[in-house]
Amino acid sequence: MSVLQEISSDVRNMKQMENFVLFRRTNEIKEELRRGVRKSYREVIDVSWGDPHRAGVKPLSFVRQVLAACLYPELMDGDKLMVDVKQRAQRLLGTCAGGSVGSYCATAGIPQILQSISQYIMRRDGGVPCHPENIYISPGSQWALTNILKVLVNSEASPRTGVLIPVPCHSTTIISLTTLGAVAVPYYLREERGWALEMEELQRALDSAKGVCNPVALYMINPGNPAGYVQSRKSIQEVIRFAAEKKLFLLADEVYQDCVYGKESEFVSYKRALAEIGAPLSDSVELASFHTASKGLMGECGLRTGYVELVNLDPAVMKHINNLFSTNSCPILGQIALDVMVNPPQPGDPSYPLYLKETQHIRASLAQNVRRVEEVINSFPDFSCQPLEGGAFAFPRVFLPPKAIERAKEAGLQPDTFYCLRLLEEAGVLFSPGTEYGQKEGTYHIRFCIMTPTDTMEEILRRLSAFHEQFMKEFS
Template sequence: MSSTRLLSFRRCLPLRRSSAAGWNHPESAGAQLQSPSGSSRGSRCTLVRTMSSANLTLDNLNPQIKVMEYAVRGPLVIRAGEIEKELEKGVKKPFNEVIKANIGDCHAMGQVPITFIRQVLALVSYPPLLDDPTFPEDVKERAKTILKGCRGSSVGSYTDSPGIEVIRKHAAQYIEKRDGGIPCDWQNVILSAGASDAIKNVLKLLICNVGGKKPGVMVPIPQYPLYSASLAEFNMHQIGYFLDESKGWGLDVSELQRSIDEARKVSNPRAIVIINPGNPTGQVLSRQNIEEIIKFAYKEKLFLFADEVYQDNVYAEGSQFYSFKKVLIEMGKPYSDMELASFMSCSKGYMGECGLRGGYAEVINMDPQVKAMYLKAISAMLCPTVLGQATLDTIVHPPQKGEPSYELFMKEKRGVLESLKLRAKMVAETFNSFEGFKCNPVQGAMYAFPQFTLPSKAVEEAKKQNKAPDVFYAFELLENTGICIVPGSGFGQQPGTYHFRTTILPQTDKLKVMLDKFKEFHTTFLKKYG
């Protein structure tokens, strides 16, 4: 055989030698990625051996990687990074800094870490500090408990794939307390490197084509792009259901029915994702709405994914967080027997420890044989980051009343949440004062998702630049103010409407400056294109 290697990929058609220097499909001499339907967004790939010495090229790359997009870290963020470097080099701009309001990165936006969390992490990372008298005794006890659960008493060792047992037990106690005493089996709690990792691990279990149809997953529109990106990566069908902006981003069951009925023509719906509190929309579901969703999922035989990472972030008067597990169990049979995976993270809430990558999934009513396969699958990654597990322990097993760290911990926790509540109100009220803007109250989470109108000249200019109108607006905002947001098209939106997502995370003084700059930009933009 020639020294040119024959590349073979699962699900690709057989290759044959072409008259040109390379390897082509029998059916195709082009370099396009073709799906069975002829589009370029399928799972089949056409391999073209080029003169390049690379074995892996864009032509023979996994086509699902090419399809997937992640708007929160897309072209706007790349440009924002370039602008930061330009500012460092002294390039003159009409602003002095880039404000990254595109992502829920709390500490990057000035939030101060919770003392208790960092003290425990310090001790588990460097155990000689256990002899330091300046550390409170409850901090030392937490650290000793975590280290005792580690092999060799070191966070540098691997743990069991589902996580350290004592931390899983603490998480189960936390869930039980949160849900008013509803039992939680610690063996149903699987620790993870952030909620994103946990969500993808459960999603993978659903990848199974039945009757020639892809598995489908229902996701809210607007949605958090983790879901669209993961579904594209796994070659699963995204079933979008629209949230009702006119009703505070509420969820209408008739819309769920419309969505699934259409989806069944082309896919096999297997699960429904609910994000509560909402991202990017900031709504908090009522208990009645949750019950309606559960009944719908039961009727349609869907696996429930409850993305509840913002459960601590509830601000609006009259709003209350209810976990899907609590409602489902309290509804009784047959609903209490439904399969559910719920997710929590260290990255949000009052803690905001995004970079430490801690989280968990609680899975209930999963078939025992399936659960065994689930545990086998996660074992391939050995274990979640141990410092992330330790971070999670500080959240699910925080200082208790009477312990040395309790007063400071509660003061810092309340301070963060009260400040976020103030900023949530400030953002919504400010955007509603802009011409052509409508912004629902930010009931929870960390984001606002205002709708805005664009003059026809701006839409025409966007088309000339081959950009979606909301993307064009966001780029103009970035280049003129240094404010980085995410266009609504990155999350999905009703056709003909324009939105963007911004965090409420900049600290109050900086947030006021940001909103003032935003208003000045918008006024100038309307004069230019109005």
């Protein structure tokens, strides 16, 4: 019997990511450059990922020093590490079984680190109560989201379970829904209004699901990935009231909460907004909020660490969630990074001056990159970039000529994938096509990470400008 016959239809129905053709060609180009093949560039700049370190941003010293000391405690015997680094490492090793990062830990995470996360959330939300028993540390926020979806999605139900998702939306969530047998119900953000969320559109999306699926949850991304918006407090509370009225479970992806740079923008968590509404909603709306050490200023993507906080869930449901999370506890090193993220050096600590200098440099570089991206992209009549307020990406719209669209179809590619492939070939810059994230029919976008060193971003914009001008001439 063929194994293929036994594979779940939900897995077989997963679409190959549009990025695959780009990743494959990137590897081929890198090999060609290694062999000395002459091109107009010496290296490929890959900003298709939300990975600051891949893009050239330096890791934070305090994070790496604590990790190093925990991995090799003998480092603390000398005088190369600051006193507070040693104290943090000693405290964290004291929470590990046998005093080693190689040991197993409790299902939900190391209790002392769960307590640190709980205290961080309370500080962030102005004192709104947070209980460690409602927090689960996981091998990445996406892993946690998938586990919560497993609780919400009934693969045997008829009609199938539906989840409302924003468009654009990062592709991993769509893949998770497809794999679980759920229906992704799209609601479209208004690009021309800075990717605004309109309540009429949420209602339209919900109405469109009638007879197709049974919507049980509403997924929000704030700050936006890939679109770079930041929701206002008013918008968040409107969403909460909508979810309460329609009896939808709220899934709040808040992994870029530390990356807000819009002049009029402020990050407000869904939990805080819910608490500010007050009873009865604050005691009844079910919410899962996700955060991670992979994003933001820390950018430790390779450590694969995140957490989910659950609000207003029935204790009987929490038992099932506990069972799900017990199948794969988070690696200890990732939990240590999470502890450092929620408890960074404070004024007066020996490591604080360097930590402040490094984080201010990252923020200043990001702010400069935002200004330059908006300035350069919007200087072309064939591009439109909405104001960037938060997150790590730009997601401009590109107005492709009919001839380019036709050529893409002949090549069996989506038009924006074709554009990205040509950009890669001719300029050595790897972006992601908008089709990967969803977009209104007839529109095309590109996504790229803006959390890079400023000189890298200048080189990206230089290459993009030269390529785009030539591309538009060729197909005009």
